[in-house]
Amino acid sequence: MTIVFNDPVNLMSYVTYVFQSYFGYSRLKSEKLMYEVHEDGRSVVATGSREQMERDTAAMHGFGLWAACRRADQGDS
Amino acid sequence: MKITPGPRGTARLDLSSAEKSVFVSVFSDTAALLGHDEGRDAGELSEAEQLARLVGMGGEVERPTDPALLRLLPDVDPDDPERSAEFRRLTDLDLRESKLANLRIALHSLGASGRVELDGPAQRAWLTALTDVRLVVASRLGLETDADLEDLYAREEELPDSEAMLVTVYDFLTWAQERLAGILLDSLTPPEKEDP
Numbered sequence: 342m343t344i345v346f347n348d349p350v351n352l353m354s355y356v357t358y359v360f361q362s363y364f365g366y367s368r369l370k371s372e373k374l375m376y377e378v379h380e381d382g383r384s385v386v387a388t389g390s391r392e393q394m395e396r397d398t399a400a401m402h403g404f405g406l407w408a409a410c411r412r413a414d415q416g417d418s
Numbered sequence: 419m420k421i422t423p424g425p426r427g428t429a430r431l432d433l434s435s436a437e438k439s440v441f442v443s444v445f446s447d448t449a450a451l452l453g454h455d456e457g458r459d460a461g462e463l464s465e466a467e468q469l470a471r472l473v474g475m476g477g478e479v480e481r482p483t484d485p486a487l488l489r490l491l492p493d494v495d496p497d498d499p500e501r502s503a504e505f506r507r508l509t510d511l512d513l514r515e516s517k518l519a520n521l522r523i524a525l526h527s528l529g530a531s532g533r534v535e536l537d538g539p540a541q542r543a544w545l546t547a548l549t550d551v552r553l554v555v556a557s558r559l560g561l562e563t564d565a566d567l568e569d570l571y572a573r574e575e576e577l578p579d580s581e582a583m584l585v586t587v588y589d590f591l592t593w594a595q596e597r598l599a600g601i602l603l604d605s606l607t608p609p610e611k612e613d614p
């Protein structure tokens with residue numbers, strides 16, 4: 342899975358824009374995930390094959406979001 | 419500085435020459451940080467070296483020691499150094515290149531005299547370039563958590579000049595990014611057309 346972590350730099354509007362434009366999520370879903378990152382410190386933004394999750398994590402790094410790729414059985418902490 | 423939506427999904431930046439200089443300076447600094455970490459540009463590698471890197475045969479790629487650069491080029495899994503090193507070997511060049519491409523687009527648009535007009539792709543490049551330069555400035559200011567940021571603003575009056583200047587630049591960049599992100603977000607699916 343691909344996890345995005347909170348940081349003090351990324352703006353709520355920008356994070357929403359990234360989730361909406363990269364993953365193709367709706368505005369509502371993008372905002373929900375953004376608030377999870379902001380308030381809980383992290384959010385699982387995508388799940389799938391290892392290759393896909395690595396691609397997604399690299400894409401998040403491209404956008405400057407603080408993201409990591411974990412196996413689902415490793416947990417998200 | 420004024421950042422306003424223009425016709426056909428464009429954004430208009432009305433900047434003083436001093437404001438333009440600030441943007442040019444921070445975009446150039448971050449490009450230098452990304453481009454010269456190993457003492458040379460990716461563009462200066464021989465064709466064989468570039469090809470070797472593209473197919474992941476470029477040998478070890480060093481994990482950045484500068485915290486600002488490491489924030490731009492993070493580990494794919496901080497709990498797994500081996501996997502992160504392997505992933506870095508495969509993706510480091512592409513990630514640097516995509517960031518450098520955004521910075522170059524932003525710098526190019528600042529070359530225009532007078533008003534800067536950004537089409538959709540240029541706005542997206544600007545937004546991500548602004549994120550990267552803000553990450554670098556934040557790292558130089560030691561900002562790792564929301565609490566660090568609050569603490570910094572609480573101490574704002576007592577900061578030494580050099581740090582106070584960086585905070586001013588950071589606030590300026592944040593304001594610009596907030597404006598641009600708002601304009602771009604409005605041009606994506608309007609909320610009223612949202613699926614439930």
